[in-house]
Amino acid sequence: MILRIRGAHPIFGIVCGVWLLGSVVLPAWGMLDNPFSLLVLLPVLLLVGPAVPVGALLLGIKRFRKGRYRSGLGWLTILAASILLCFQGRSLGETLRFQWNKPSYDRVVADARAGKCAKADQKHWNVDIDAVDCGDPVTVIFVWDGFLSMWNGVIYDAGDQIAKTSRDRSPAWKNRAIGHLLSCSGTSRSLGGHYYLAGGNYTSGTDECG
Numbered sequence: 001m002i003l004r005i006r007g008a009h010p011i012f013g014i015v016c017g018v019w020l021l022g023s024v025v026l027p028a029w030g031m032l033d034n035p036f037s038l039l040v041l042l043p044v045l046l047l048v049g050p051a052v053p054v055g056a057l058l059l060g061i062k063r064f065r066k067g068r069y070r071s072g073l074g075w076l077t078i079l080a081a082s083i084l085l086c087f088q089g090r091s092l093g094e095t096l097r098f099q100w101n102k103p104s105y106d107r108v109v110a111d112a113r114a115g116k117c118a119k120a121d122q123k124h125w126n127v128d129i130d131a132v133d134c135g136d137p138v139t140v141i142f143v144w145d146g147f148l149s150m151w152n153g154v155i156y157d158a159g160d161q162i163a164k165t166s167r168d169r170s171p172a173w174k175n176r177a178i179g180h181l182l183s184c185s186g187t188s189r190s191l192g193g194h195y196y197l198a199g200g201n202y203t204s205g206t207d208e209c210g
Helices: 010-028 035-065 069-113 177-181
Strands: 129-133 139-147 150-157 184-192 195-201
Touching: 010 035, 035 069, 069 129, 069 139, 069 150, 069 184, 069 195, 129 177, 139 177, 150 184
Parallel strands: none
Antiparallel strands: 129 139, 139 150, 150 195, 184 195
């Protein structure tokens, strides 16, 4: 027996659902940060990406012409969602990834504030950290991905100096080891509570930043 979904194209509907979900999930789990994963996914994204909004538009128009307004509205909603995710999908995915990991980040920050930064303490953190400074202000680099000296991820900076340009950061903050390391790094947006989405290049602090 063939199951028919009334007023819809089942296979294309499934493709749309998977594509919309993937637009959020892939950035949230860092799949688009890895160049090797991106190389595999890029052909799929290039083929399916344009097909979803175009197909949804054509099906929406077709339904409206037949007077099937609810079905047409549904397809146009998929069109609107696909356009929105083209511009905001990565940002939404990054926010979800941060919120998913935030309880672990908060535990690390709590330990750092309490001065529990010994190697024995760090074994229980269970998150990827490139550097931590338990001094005041507490600063922690939660790395998501990187290549050579390039990196991206989340920074907790109790002093909020990372949000400033390298030139405007306080001398005391810049002269710490972690300040030197982050001299050519900056933030893309605030995540609240002294957390920032950030990235850049690790340096010795003496390199010239472009």
